Amino acid sequence: MEQKNSGKFTRSAFVNSYLALT
Known part of the structure; x- marks a missing residue:
């Protein structure tokens, strides 16, 4: 699995x- x-x-x-909220 890739944690990064x-x-x-x-x-x-x-x-x-955040963009959807604005």
Whole structure:
């Protein structure tokens, strides 16, 4: 499993959520 990839995905999802809120 790639922990680094998971971290990046979570960050991207967080940004997407923020953009969706605005």
